[in-house]
Structure formats: structure tokens, C-alpha cells
Amino acid sequence: MVVSSITKMFVGELVETSRVVMRERKESRPIRPCHIRESYRRLKLQGKVPKRSVPRLFR
Template sequence: MASASTATARAAGTSTMMMMMMMRKKREDDDEEEEENMEVELDKFPSASDPHKMAKMQAILSQFSDEQMTRYESFRRAGFQKSNMKRLLASITGTQKISVPMTIVVSGIAKMFVGELVETARIVMSERKESGPIRPCHIREAFRRLKLEGKVPKRSLPRLFR
């Protein structure tokens, strides 16, 4: 009798695992399809091969110091992982269905904000005649300044702890 119930439990567990694997596979296929559709839609936009824009960009980049150029290159290469951004958006919106374009947009906005924060922190450092790496006090002051300029949105919900 025990072997029959064990076999039934094993079969139920196996079918549950199979069902979960099929659902995960379907979600992955949907995500891949969305990514493919996104690539097709991005191809419709004009390319960045505008000679006037390229000349303007070269003029700006030629004015950078070595330190600025290093920071710019790091900024260009940096990004947020899609999986982490999807998880963040899911926790904010309360839904598990987060589209790939939404993830890309929010990642871009977050990257721009971090870049703005770093540049403002560098300005704070130069005003204080300090050098070296950015310290937390520089980040706090940069955040305070960005908040005063209206570049940081106000909270929609009150803080839980103070």
C-alpha cells in the first residue's frame, strides 16, 4: 500500500515539474519573441551615421581630458542587467508581465540618472578642491542638488521608517 501511494506522489511530483518546465519554456519563448520584435522595430529608426552629428560629437570628445574620456568610455559600456531591472519593475508594478521595451526604457533612464549623479558629484569635488575617488559625502551632496533642481521625482508614498 505504501508503494502505491509513493508511486502516486512521485507521478504527481513529476507532472508538476513537467508543467512548471513547460510554463518556464513558454515564458522564455515569449521573451525571445518580444526581443526579436524589438530588434525589428529598432531597425526602422534612422541610423546615427549623420555626418553633422558625428562631427559635432568628435569636436566634443576631443575636448575631454584623459580622466573624462575614461569616465565616458566606462559610461558607454556600463548598463543594468535585464533580469535585475525586470525584477525591480515587477516589484514596483505588482505584475510579473514586464515587456522588454519597458525594461530597456527604465534601464536607460536609470543609466542617465547615475551618469548625472556622478557628474554632479565630480562638480562637488572640484568645488571643494578634492581629488581621488567619489566618496559617499559627494554622492549625498550631488543627490541633494539634483533634488533641488527637480531632477529627482518626489515620493508618491510616505516612508515607512525614518
């Protein structure tokens, strides 16, 4: 239950930031993957992306 709440908040913030990116680029169509990638990059720079507690086994 807790993880789903945190995930929902993160996705909401990701979409919100994606819309800001779209406004800055003066685009009005649906959110595209390039908007989400830029949004994720910005959130990561702000320190809002959770870090891994366990390292990956395979890369």
C-alpha cells in the first residue's frame, strides 16, 4: 500500500514536470517520451528521484 502511494506521487510529479517542459517548448499535443525523459532528468537533478538501496545484479 505504501509503495503504491509513493509510486503514484512520483508519477504525478513526473507528469506535472512533463507538462512544464511542454509549455516551455510551446507544444500542446499529448505528452511524448521525450517530455518524460526531460522531466525525469530535471527531477533527478533536483534530488527527487529515489536512489537504489540494492545494486543491480545484471546490467
